[in-house]
Amino acid sequence: xxxxxxxxxxxxxxxxxxxxxxxxxxxxxxAALGIYRLLFxxxxxxxxxxxxxxxxxxxxxxxxxxxxAVPMGYLADILGRKKAFIIGGLAVCLxxxxxxxxPVKGILFAMSILSGVAQSLSAVTMSPFLLENSGPEExxxxxxxxxxxxxxxxxxxxxxxxxxxxxxxVRQGINPTSSxxxxxxxxxxxxxxxxxxxxxxxxxxxxxKRSERALFAPFxxxxxxxxxxxxxxxxxxxxxxxxxxLMPFMNVFFRVVYHQTDPVIGTIMAWGALAMGIGLxxxxxxxxxxxxxxxxxxxxxxxxxxxxxxGFAPWFWLSGMAYYVRIALxxxxxxxxxxxxxxxxxxxxxxxxxxxxxxANSFGxxxxxxxxxxxxxxxxxxxxxxxxxxxxxxxxxxxxxxxWSAKTAxxxxxxxxx
Numbered sequence: 001x002x003x004x005x006x007x008x009x010x011x012x013x014x015x016x017x018x019x020x021x022x023x024x025x026x027x028x029x030x031a032a033l034g035i036y037r038l039l040f041x042x043x044x045x046x047x048x049x050x051x052x053x054x055x056x057x058x059x060x061x062x063x064x065x066x067x068x069a070v071p072m073g074y075l076a077d078i079l080g081r082k083k084a085f086i087i088g089g090l091a092v093c094l095x096x097x098x099x100x101x102x103p104v105k106g107i108l109f110a111m112s113i114l115s116g117v118a119q120s121l122s123a124v125t126m127s128p129f130l131l132e133n134s135g136p137e138e139x140x141x142x143x144x145x146x147x148x149x150x151x152x153x154x155x156x157x158x159x160x161x162x163x164x165x166x167x168x169x170v171r172q173g174i175n176p177t178s179s180x181x182x183x184x185x186x187x188x189x190x191x192x193x194x195x196x197x198x199x200x201x202x203x204x205x206x207x208x209k210r211s212e213r214a215l216f217a218p219f220x221x222x223x224x225x226x227x228x229x230x231x232x233x234x235x236x237x238x239x240x241x242x243x244x245x246l247m248p249f250m251n252v253f254f255r256v257v258y259h260q261t262d263p264v265i266g267t268i269m270a271w272g273a274l275a276m277g278i279g280l281x282x283x284x285x286x287x288x289x290x291x292x293x294x295x296x297x298x299x300x301x302x303x304x305x306x307x308x309x310x311g312f313a314p315w316f317w318l319s320g321m322a323y324y325v326r327i328a329l330x331x332x333x334x335x336x337x338x339x340x341x342x343x344x345x346x347x348x349x350x351x352x353x354x355x356x357x358x359x360a361n362s363f364g365x366x367x368x369x370x371x372x373x374x375x376x377x378x379x380x381x382x383x384x385x386x387x388x389x390x391x392x393x394x395x396x397x398x399x400x401x402x403x404w405s406a407k408t409a410x411x412x413x414x415x416x417x418x
């Protein structure tokens with residue numbers, strides 16, 4: 001253990017100044033968006049809209065992110081990583097502020113579109129930025145620590161967020177589950193997210209040469225390496241379809257199925273974010289020992305029984321415990337796999353592949369939430385969980401088949417004596 005901690009500390013000391021500034025920013029924005037993800041669904045429901053609308057809003061944002069991934073990848077190269085992060089962050093803040101100031105369905109959908117554009121720009125910028133600002137030794141640690149720091153910040157945000165509507169309600173003399181209480185919290189979220197952009201102002205980034213940009217690069221790379229590109233993206237695509245069915249509605253699930261209050265749900269999701277953050281941070285040394293793709297297959301495979309327990313446990317405390325274990329196991333491999341993908345492709349194709357990966361991650365979230373919302377209204381959460389279990393099982397099999405099994409098959413068998 002002491003040796004692992006020493007290696008971890010050595011890798012952290014190797015982080016570049018830009019990487020450190022990025023980590024500072026995501027701690028602030030992670031806390032703000034943790035509150036947002038916890039309370040946004042409740043805000044929509046408080047406006048006398050149902051789960052169908054919640055699902056449609058999530059789908060709208062993700063569909064926009066899906067459609068805009070390739071154009072945003074090109075735009076990120078034109079702007080440079082620094083400007084892309086700043087513009088994406090500003091657009092997120094504006095979208096949240098718009099939802100608060102004009103709480104009508106049309107504006108909510110318009111702001112969801114703006115949020116999708118912003119998410120797409122930030123998502124396609126992140127992986128190339130981290131790769132360009134890290135060396136081979138510390139790269140996996142940077143990817144994992146970035147995700148882990150964001151989740152740990154979400155823990156703080158969720159811990160506070162569950163109580164913020166009550167605090168605002170007491171001061172204003174209103175109901176803590178009213179739209180005004182939730183709107184007040186989301187206004188605070190927008191301001192904190194805005195403050196999280198400050199570290200980007202101090203980054204020093206070289207501009208990309210015009211020769212390093214190509215509008216049709218994604219299509220050129222797809223034509224050059226169609227099989228490898230399909231293998232890298234297909235498991236993520238299947239996972240995103242399953243995740244889109246369930247993850248946007250976890251707070252609704254705990255309220256509807258187990259009849260829990262906002263503070264309790266905030267606490268559950270806060271500790272879930274902390275569990276995920278811990279899992280993300282311990283992933284790199286484990287990946288060093290067992291291999292990147294092995295970590296992906298083992299941790300995601302182990303998460304599936306806990307997903308079943310989460311959805312069908314007879315008691316709330318048992319479902320909550322399963323939630324912690326499942327979210328840590330399922331997500332700890334995400335940055336490890338992102339590193340694996342970036343290392344599999346040529347340097348000039350990394351921004352391109354990051355765009356396509358972002359499209360794969362957004363695809364399921366673009367369609368699944370609307371389907372899930374309809375299923376919840378008509379049949380409850382049981383069919384939703386069943387669908388997610390099937391899709392996650394298929395995804396784990398694909399990771400194993402494409403990379404672990406194929407790698408093992410290439411190892412020659414030792415010769416035997418006649």
